[in-house]
Amino acid sequence: MTDHRDAPAVRDLHAFIAGLPKAELHVHHVGSASPRIVSELAARHPDSKVPTDPEALVDYFTFTDFAHFIEVYLSVVDLIRTPEDVRLLTYEVARDMARQQVRYAELTITPFSSTRRGIDERAFMDAIEDARKAAEAEFGTVLRWCFDIPGEAGLESAEETARLATDDRLRPEGLVSFGLGGPEIGVPRPQFKPYFDRAIAAGLRSVPHAGETTGPETVWDALNELRAERIGHGTSSARDPKLLAHLAEHRIPLEVCPTSNIATRAVRTLEEHPIKEFTRAGVIVTVNSDDPPMFGTDLNNEYAVAARLLGLDERGLASLAGNGVEASFLDDAGKAKLVAEIDAYTAAWLAP
Numbered sequence: 001m002t003d004h005r006d007a008p009a010v011r012d013l014h015a016f017i018a019g020l021p022k023a024e025l026h027v028h029h030v031g032s033a034s035p036r037i038v039s040e041l042a043a044r045h046p047d048s049k050v051p052t053d054p055e056a057l058v059d060y061f062t063f064t065d066f067a068h069f070i071e072v073y074l075s076v077v078d079l080i081r082t083p084e085d086v087r088l089l090t091y092e093v094a095r096d097m098a099r100q101q102v103r104y105a106e107l108t109i110t111p112f113s114s115t116r117r118g119i120d121e122r123a124f125m126d127a128i129e130d131a132r133k134a135a136e137a138e139f140g141t142v143l144r145w146c147f148d149i150p151g152e153a154g155l156e157s158a159e160e161t162a163r164l165a166t167d168d169r170l171r172p173e174g175l176v177s178f179g180l181g182g183p184e185i186g187v188p189r190p191q192f193k194p195y196f197d198r199a200i201a202a203g204l205r206s207v208p209h210a211g212e213t214t215g216p217e218t219v220w221d222a223l224n225e226l227r228a229e230r231i232g233h234g235t236s237s238a239r240d241p242k243l244l245a246h247l248a249e250h251r252i253p254l255e256v257c258p259t260s261n262i263a264t265r266a267v268r269t270l271e272e273h274p275i276k277e278f279t280r281a282g283v284i285v286t287v288n289s290d291d292p293p294m295f296g297t298d299l300n301n302e303y304a305v306a307a308r309l310l311g312l313d314e315r316g317l318a319s320l321a322g323n324g325v326e327a328s329f330l331d332d333a334g335k336a337k338l339v340a341e342i343d344a345y346t347a348a349w350l351a352p
């Protein structure tokens with residue numbers, strides 16, 4: 001993904017980013033399946049329309065709009081049919097993260113999509129937990145889960161997601177937060193309040209998507225009705241100065257995913273992305289990859305994009321990585337350790 005025509009200073013920045021320890025807060029489980037895993041699963045299930053040839057996947061993963069993206073996303077969801085598929089996917093996603101020096105990730109998982117397709121709920125939880133423990137032991141990447149409601153699937157999906165997230169016999173050890181994903185148009189956030197209330201009462205943190213494909217009123221709803229502690233995307237917040245001031249004052253971070261917004265055509269070009277308006281308004285910005293292989297990106301590339309749009313040098317990038325850690329649901333000791341690692345890496349890189 002590095003442009004080899006880059007000037008030497010830019011190349012150095014890419015190398016700095018590649019080694020920088022990072023936290024990722026907004027990345028989807030199925031949306032992180034590498035072309036190799038997608039083609040392996042597609043070959044196992046020849047009834048699927050998903051191509052088996054990784055090169056054909058590039059075309060397949062070119063989206064006309066957000067609705068088309070969700071349609072393609074669900075065709076990949078359809079490839080995950082057994083607990084072993086779930087385990088393999090989760091473990092391989094962690095391997096890809098470790099290669100990018102991602103030390104900690106909150107991975108958004110949609111258990112409803114798997115249980116409704118017939119995967120046993122107990123086996124599903126065991127598969128993700130087994131992969132989480134193996135990944136931490138083998139790659140050193142700490143994974144935590146965000147269970148999200150696929151809002152367009154209706155309140156049945158909200159009920160099922162809340163049940164899976166709060167039933168003490170099922171709830172996985174790695175679960176830290178509760179989310180809401182899928183299309184926003186025609187899916188008002190307030191209807192999900194009772195499910196978020198239950199999840200919050202059970203100790204989960206609230207991290208809905210909002211303002212990705214609809215206006216700032218959706219972000220207000222996420223804050224006021226769903227008690228959001230971070231906002232997934234929040235792109236349209238830039239259209240409401242009062243909202244920007246509120247996010248800044250209450251230190252509600254945005255999980256910004258620049259390339260995703262272009263790929264789903266939520267934003268026309270990177271140059272038009274409001275990330276700079278967020279930082280100017282004092283909003284805490286974290287940078288994330290969302291569905292990296294589907295959007296032809298990875299977290300390192302998203303940091304490079306942010307560096308370009310925000311004019312960041314190495315210290316600025318280290319501070320951006322620090323935002324990801326501070327906005328995470330790691331405990332204080334975990335945060336301090338990862339921030340110290342970022343600082344030590346940056347100091348060593350900049351040492352004469």
Ligand SMILES: O=C(O)c1cccc(C(=O)CC[C@H]2O[C@@H](n3cnc4c(=O)[nH]cnc43)[C@H](O)[C@@H]2O)c1
Nearest residue numbers: 028031110113148150152153181182183209290291
């Ligand atoms: O699983 C089903 O059967 C189902 C039925 C109806 C609707 C849905 C969904 O809408 C699933 C959406 C799915 O998309 C995930 N996702 C991945 N990237 C994004 C994003 O950038 N913005 C919003 N959602 C995203 C999300 O986690 C849901 O799982 C499913």
Ligand SMILES: [Zn+2]
Nearest residue numbers: 026209232290
């Ligand atoms: Zn997302």
